[in-house]
Amino acid sequence: MEPNVRTLQSHCVEIGGMEVHKVVPPPHRSTMQKLKNRLKETFFPDDPLRQFKGQPLKKKWILGAQYIFPILQWGPTYSLKLFKSDIVSGLTIASLAIPQGISYAKLANLPPIVGLYSSFVPPLVYAVLGSSRDLAVGPVSIASLILGSMLRQQVSPAKDPILFLQLAFSSTFFAGLFQASLGFLRLGFIIDFLSRATLIGFMAGAAIIVSLQQLKSLLGITHFTKQMGLVPVLSSVFHNINEWSWQTILMGCCFLVFLLVTRYISMRKPKLFWVSAGAPLVSVILSTLLVFAFKAQHHGISVIGNLQEGLNPPSWNMLHLHGSYLGLVMKTGLVTGIISLTEGIAVGRTFAALKNYQVDGNKEMIAIGVMNIVGSSTSCYVTTGAFSRSAVNHNAGAKTAVSNIIMAVTVMVTLLFLMPLFQYTPNVVLGAIIVTAVVGLIDIPAARHIWKIDKFDFLVMLCAFLGVIFISVQEGLAIAVGISIFRVLLQITRPKIVMLGHLPGTDIYRNLHHYKEAVRVPGFLILGIEAPINFANTTYLNERIMRWIADYEAEEGIENKKCSSLQFLILDLAAVSAIDTSGVALFKDLRRALEKKSIELVLVNPLGEVMEKLQRADESHDLMKPDSLFLTVGEAVASLISTVKGQSSSQA
Numbered sequence: 001m002e003p004n005v006r007t008l009q010s011h012c013v014e015i016g017g018m019e020v021h022k023v024v025p026p027p028h029r030s031t032m033q034k035l036k037n038r039l040k041e042t043f044f045p046d047d048p049l050r051q052f053k054g055q056p057l058k059k060k061w062i063l064g065a066q067y068i069f070p071i072l073q074w075g076p077t078y079s080l081k082l083f084k085s086d087i088v089s090g091l092t093i094a095s096l097a098i099p100q101g102i103s104y105a106k107l108a109n110l111p112p113i114v115g116l117y118s119s120f121v122p123p124l125v126y127a128v129l130g131s132s133r134d135l136a137v138g139p140v141s142i143a144s145l146i147l148g149s150m151l152r153q154q155v156s157p158a159k160d161p162i163l164f165l166q167l168a169f170s171s172t173f174f175a176g177l178f179q180a181s182l183g184f185l186r187l188g189f190i191i192d193f194l195s196r197a198t199l200i201g202f203m204a205g206a207a208i209i210v211s212l213q214q215l216k217s218l219l220g221i222t223h224f225t226k227q228m229g230l231v232p233v234l235s236s237v238f239h240n241i242n243e244w245s246w247q248t249i250l251m252g253c254c255f256l257v258f259l260l261v262t263r264y265i266s267m268r269k270p271k272l273f274w275v276s277a278g279a280p281l282v283s284v285i286l287s288t289l290l291v292f293a294f295k296a297q298h299h300g301i302s303v304i305g306n307l308q309e310g311l312n313p314p315s316w317n318m319l320h321l322h323g324s325y326l327g328l329v330m331k332t333g334l335v336t337g338i339i340s341l342t343e344g345i346a347v348g349r350t351f352a353a354l355k356n357y358q359v360d361g362n363k364e365m366i367a368i369g370v371m372n373i374v375g376s377s378t379s380c381y382v383t384t385g386a387f388s389r390s391a392v393n394h395n396a397g398a399k400t401a402v403s404n405i406i407m408a409v410t411v412m413v414t415l416l417f418l419m420p421l422f423q424y425t426p427n428v429v430l431g432a433i434i435v436t437a438v439v440g441l442i443d444i445p446a447a448r449h450i451w452k453i454d455k456f457d458f459l460v461m462l463c464a465f466l467g468v469i470f471i472s473v474q475e476g477l478a479i480a481v482g483i484s485i486f487r488v489l490l491q492i493t494r495p496k497i498v499m500l501g502h503l504p505g506t507d508i509y510r511n512l513h514h515y516k517e518a519v520r521v522p523g524f525l526i527l528g529i530e531a532p533i534n535f536a537n538t539t540y541l542n543e544r545i546m547r548w549i550a551d552y553e554a555e556e557g558i559e560n561k562k563c564s565s566l567q568f569l570i571l572d573l574a575a576v577s578a579i580d581t582s583g584v585a586l587f588k589d590l591r592r593a594l595e596k597k598s599i600e601l602v603l604v605n606p607l608g609e610v611m612e613k614l615q616r617a618d619e620s621h622d623l624m625k626p627d628s629l630f631l632t633v634g635e636a637v638a639s640l641i642s643t644v645k646g647q648s649s650s651q652a
Contacts, residue, residue, distance in 0.1 A: 090406020180369025
């Protein structure tokens with residue numbers, strides 16, 4: 001860390017004709033200075049105020065407005081050339097957004113029109129506040145699934161659709177409030193508890209559950225289970241074989257194959273991205289025409305029915321901000337908010353890296369949060385940056401967030417003039433569109449890669465996957481997060497300690513288990529601690545070090561009794577970034593225990609904060625003796641061997 005590099009000092013002394021760097025305590029810093037630096041590193045690692053330094057007042061106001069509203073930054077330089085690219089990408093993602101919006105609303109057990117509402121207002125808000133050029137905003141499958149499944153546990157969307165809709169809008173409000181609060185308070189590191197392994201397992205499990213749920217539409221079943229688990233869904237499918245409709249199955253299979261083939265073509269040839277992007281809308285148009293022409297709604301094919309024309313009606317009067325359902329909507333908002341926020345930021349950063357520009361995570365949280373707060377008041381449910389739409393937006397050549405505006409305008413035209421055309425759209429095609437969209441969430445190569453690198457991460461991924469499939473979406477996610485946190489706690493309470501050996505012909509010391517050529521130095525036990533030292537691990541460190549000393553002495557006694565006994569314990573603290581009072585007490589206890597064994601404790605390369613706290617605690621000046629502090633293990637061993645030889649010569 002930079003503060004440690006800056007504060008840790010040393011000076012050269014000559015010992016036995018050899019220059020050795022001795023550690024000098026860092027210069028004093030006040031408590032306020034240290035607190036200010038710690039808060040800055042924790043909450044402002046990107047230093048967002050650096051651009052305001054040294055600027056005149058007027059310029060600061062302009063920069064401040066541009067920071068809050070990124071559209072003011074690129075808007076003044078917007079050109080017709082950029083608009084040509086954005087209008088193509090905007091129309092392309094609109095062709096994907098319209099069928100997906102209707103499909104995902106049904107996945108959330110909401111009226112299909114709500115999906116289109118959610119593809120109109122949120123993109124306009126994001127275009128003003130968002131910092132990503134490629135993110136295409138709208139409903140997503142995972143958030144739709146979670147919202148629908150969590151609310152359906154207490155309220156039936158069929159028996160009480162108005163209350164269910166009110167709870168969905170209320171959950172969206174709390175999701176946005178939570179997301180915006182994380183951005184304002186710069187607490188985005190909270191979502192980092194969703195590790196990559198957790199998300200891969202969760203997404204794969206959710207994709208399978210979502211796909212199985214679509215069997216209701218693909219098979220034409222009318223009485224279907226409300227549960228989300230694998231066993232209840234399959235039981236419902238095979239217990240209602242008499243409800244299967246061959247007309248529905250035939251149409252579903254045809255369009256599912258068509259959608260999967262177009263997806264495969266676009267994956268193999270990225271330049272043909274428009275094939276899979278336009279396939280959902282083509283499927284909706286073709287299936288609607290077929291149903292209308294053959295009157296298929298009277299022959300076992302269920303259709304959407306009449307959809308309300310017009311723009312988003314206000315819904316702030318439908319928010320449940322008190323009452324018996326407050327806990328439910330807050331919990332649903334929290335879970336859907338975290339998941340959608342994680343997906344949106346991950347997608348934005350992915351495409352930003354491809355185009356070599358920066359996306360501010362905290363600004364994205366604020367943008368997505370405000371977008372959902374506004375959406376909850378305009379008949380929208382939880383929205384974020386969708387990966388499939390963003391990929392299409394990126395491949396279509398989007399240059400700015402204007403592509404979201406173009407998409408929103410296209411959806412607006414649809415809401416105003418084209419809604420009667422969707423009256424005969426079959427539900428089976430919407431189910432096929434959902435299945436095709438979520439298939440991409442099953443990332444088998446990534447799972448194989450995790451297995452190859454880290455078996456514990458694979459276990460976390462597997463727990464998330466199996467938990468979602470066999471228990472429920474939210475419980476599966478909670479189990480995976482719990483295991484991930486347990487692993488972090490395990491790493492804190494059981495830090496890694498390694499025994500170091502000398503590489504012959506060099507002054508380098510490395511892990512004896514990693515380097516076969518490394519050898520022990522007689523009379524020395526050299527250990528490297530690779531974690532912060534705190535109250536949670538001091539007992540373990542003390543016991544582990546003392547056991548190592550006992551093992552060393554036992555081996556020495558068995559193998560070669562003529563060899564000198566252990567004289568020095570060297571602790572390499574280069575990887576110890578922090579220490580607390582319990583850690584300081586550990587070194588004092590070690591010093592006293594080693595003195596009884598006539599073993600000297602030597603510390604190597606303590607970092608600035610560690611050095612400072614040890615110095616303050618060393619009132620008797622026996623812990624931080626100049627001849628017990630060194631910058632490198634090599635210098636420590638050389639100096640101590642030289643000192644021992646000098647003492648032996650003087651005694652002789």
